[in-house]
Amino acid sequence: xxxxxxxxxxxxxxxxxxxxxxxxxxxxxxxxxxxxxxxxxxxxxxxxxxxxxxxxxxxxxxxxxxxxxxxxxxxxxxxxxxxxxxxxxxxxxxxxxxxxxxxxxxxxxxxxxxxxxxxxxxxxxxxxxxxxxxxxxxxxxxxxxxxxxxxxxxxxxxxxxxxxxxxxxxxxxxxxxxxxxxxxxxxxxxxxxxxxxxxxxxxxxxxxxxxxxxxxxxxxxxxxxxxxxxxxxxxxxxxxxxxxxxxxxxxxxxxxxxxxxxxxxxxxxxxxxxxxxxxxxxxxxxxxxxxxxxxxxxxxxxxxxxxxxxxxxxxxxxxxxxxxxxxxxxxxxxxxxxxxxxxxxxxxxxxxxxxxxxxxxxxxxxxxxxxxxxxxxxxxxxxxxxxxxxxxxxxxxxxxxxxxxxxxxxxxxxxxxxxxxxxxxxxxxxxxxxxxxxxxxxxxxxxxxxxxxxxxxxxxxxxxxxxxxxxxxxxxxxxxxxxxxxxxxxxxxxxxxxxxxxxxxxxxxxxxxxxxxxxxxxxxxxxxxxxxxxxxxxxxxxxxxxxxxxxxxxxxxxxxxxxxxxxxxxxxxx
RNA sequence: CGGAGAGUGGCGCAGUUUGGUAGCGCGCGUGGUUUGGGACCACGAGGUCGAAGGUUCAAAUCCUUUCUCUCCGACCA
Numbered sequence: 293x294x295x296x297x298x299x300x301x302x303x304x305x306x307x308x309x310x311x312x313x314x315x316x317x318x319x320x321x322x323x324x325x326x327x328x329x330x331x332x333x334x335x336x337x338x339x340x341x342x343x344x345x346x347x348x349x350x351x352x353x354x355x356x357x358x359x360x361x362x363x364x365x366x367x368x369x370x371x372x373x374x375x376x377x378x379x380x381x382x383x384x385x386x387x388x389x390x391x392x393x394x395x396x397x398x399x400x401x402x403x404x405x406x407x408x409x410x411x412x413x414x415x416x417x418x419x420x421x422x423x424x425x426x427x428x429x430x431x432x433x434x435x436x437x438x439x440x441x442x443x444x445x446x447x448x449x450x451x452x453x454x455x456x457x458x459x460x461x462x463x464x465x466x467x468x469x470x471x472x473x474x475x476x477x478x479x480x481x482x483x484x485x486x487x488x489x490x491x492x493x494x495x496x497x498x499x500x501x502x503x504x505x506x507x508x509x510x511x512x513x514x515x516x517x518x519x520x521x522x523x524x525x526x527x528x529x530x531x532x533x534x535x536x537x538x539x540x541x542x543x544x545x546x547x548x549x550x551x552x553x554x555x556x557x558x559x560x561x562x563x564x565x566x567x568x569x570x571x572x573x574x575x576x577x578x579x580x581x582x583x584x585x586x587x588x589x590x591x592x593x594x595x596x597x598x599x600x601x602x603x604x605x606x607x608x609x610x611x612x613x614x615x616x617x618x619x620x621x622x623x624x625x626x627x628x629x630x631x632x633x634x635x636x637x638x639x640x641x642x643x644x645x646x647x648x649x650x651x652x653x654x655x656x657x658x659x660x661x662x663x664x665x666x667x668x669x670x671x672x673x674x675x676x677x678x679x680x681x682x683x684x685x686x687x688x689x690x691x692x693x694x695x696x697x698x699x700x701x702x703x704x705x706x707x708x709x710x711x712x713x714x715x716x717x718x719x720x721x722x723x724x725x726x727x728x729x730x731x732x733x734x735x736x737x738x739x740x741x742x743x744x745x746x747x748x749x750x751x752x753x754x755x756x757x758x759x760x761x762x763x764x765x766x767x768x769x770x771x772x773x774x775x776x777x778x779x780x781x782x783x784x785x786x787x788x789x790x791x792x793x794x795x796x797x798x799x800x801x802x803x804x805x806x807x808x809x810x811x812x813x814x815x816x817x818x819x820x821x822x823x824x825x826x827x828x829x830x831x832x833x834x835x836x837x838x839x840x841x842x843x844x845x846x847x848x849x850x851x852x853x854x855x856x857x858x859x860x861x862x863x864x865x866x
Numbered sequence: 867c868g869g870a871g872a873g874u875g876g877c878g879c880a881g882u883u884u885g886g887u888a889g890c891g892c893g894c895g896u897g898g899u900u901u902g903g904g905a906c907c908a909c910g911a912g913g914u915c916g917a918a919g920g921u922u923c924a925a926a927u928c929c930u931u932u933c934u935c936u937c938c939g940a941c942c943a
Binding site for chain 2: 301306329384401432436449451499608761795797816
């Protein structure tokens with residue numbers, strides 16, 4: 293492919309509205325163009341990467357006997373109402389009506405529709421299990437689209453659904469898809485972690501999130517190097533060890549502390565570490581009932597855990613008549629107190645006195661305060677004991693690239709999807725669902741594969757395998773030479789981009805670095821001696837190679853790379 | 867939805883405080899000189915300054931309303 297014929301424009305400067313590296317590089321390298329917040333055009337270069345990923349996904353799923361189909365995007369309201377998600381999904385769903393006011397939505401996910409599809413076509417246990425998937429555009433009215441293609445209103449997802457006669461078969465299917473997921477992410481070159489996850493509104497019994505490690509990710513998770521335990525921060529349990537401190541109780545004191553409000557301020561005022569402070573946060577539910585939530589000053593309230601314990605939707609209370617900055621779980625108070633297991637172990641601690649400019653010193657549980665509910669409401673921190681093996685755990689950030697769920701009959705029951713078992717009895721079909729954010733995956737790869745000059749594509753997903761830079765494109769012999777290398781490489785199944793633009797060499801080098809094609813060949817002044825220059829995008833290695841050998845040299849390196857990327861271990865959990 | 871910031875040729879920005887009818891760099895076009903790390907010279911095209919309304923002899927600039935975008939938070943397979 294000739295660069296001069298390609299619809300591709302690069303940008304020298306960083307677009308003002310792009311914050312994270314992958315977003316900046318995708319825009320600068322001409323992969324995507326923003327049309328509106330969270331809505332992007334995929335330009336030819338970006339589409340090539342997307343297609344590579346789709347091919348990898350199809351390939352691995354077909355190995356597990358999955359069938360590709362295509363569900364509609366315009367979805368009738370009825371099945372959504374039957375499962376309760378027409379309301380439950382809320383504002384995130386794009387809803388619309390046709391000319392006769394029939395209700396529809398733009399598919400945010402497809403559990404209901406695939407179940408409608410399968411219903412009555414799968415009739416007997418002999419028809420099960422079944423695995424069907426699609427690679428389809430999804431629509432979600434995100435409150436805040438972000439980070440380019442990472443969080444969009446419109447995005448491409450691979451969604452797979454499995455249908456089973458019994459639980460054993462469902463779990464076997466789930467395991468098979470996990471294998472496929474490992475293979476897919478590995479082939480994309482990603483370092484990733486499968487972690488225990490919260491199943492959210494999608495329902496069902498358990499689920500795993502696949503997280504690609506990255507600083508821009510919105511998922512926080514923990515991982516234990518010793519035993520391999522991993523879970524999202526919402527799920528990973530935290531429990532204080534049941535050891536009684538031998539510290540003797542000191543007398544309660546009220547201390548005047550004007551303008552000492554934050555944990556840091558309190559900590560330095562009293563010369564104590566934050567884990568001796570009772571952090572008291574005010575929450576309220578939808579009925580305006582307030583709650584005092586107590587954790588150690590060194591801990592963060594984990595709202596997902598909190599909501600799970602209270603079994604109510606709570607929001608942080610930012611305005612109240614209480615003396616913010618001087619809150620404490622001190623009786624008498626009319627609010628229920630919810631305390632973390634670590635917080636109640638604090639002896640001789642510090643807390644707000646529930647009046648302006650005053651703190652209490654030497655506060656201890658039982659003697660000075662009690663909680664109405666004690667439970668796990670804090671997030672695990674770096675170095676905390678692993679919930680499984682008690683060795684220190686690590687907290688990491690990442691991007692959710694896939695999510696799998698065991699759904700059981702969450703959808704098949706309300707949608708009355710049944711089959712006949714061997715004894716002739718009618719039973720409800722069991723179901724699993726498995727998603728991969730395909731467009732997000734492109735960003736995840738770039739987050740892990742870039743340097744200060746641009747993208748550094750892994751060979752498996754690169755838009756082109758090889759770029760040939762012709763420094764003197766007006767010389768038709770040089771173009772001919774490039775064409776012959778291209779031909780030879782294409783015979784091996786590789787894609788080649790020839791930069792034949794009549795521009796100064798510097799521009800070509802810079803663009804090549806930005807676009808990030810892994811193997812680059814420079815045709816320049818060495819050509820009359822029959823020599824070309826080879827450059828590797830990743831390690832910046834440069835060497836001269838005889839023109840006659842270059843194609844086979846690149847072929848060898850690519851073969852090796854593609855082989856390696858399929859076989860190396862990319863998670864710490866295997 | 868709460869908080870913060872930004873909208874000026876394709877891209878990045880200055881000009882707004884103190885109103886006088888729009889400028890710089892890159893890119894783009896033509897011609898020429900260059901040709902191994904974003905070259906140089908000359909000429910040229912391209913903007914109702916996000917939109918609407920108002921104040922004024924005069925508005926990118928002041929006032930009002932509104933739209934869009936970005937970031938932090940809330941929210942979220």
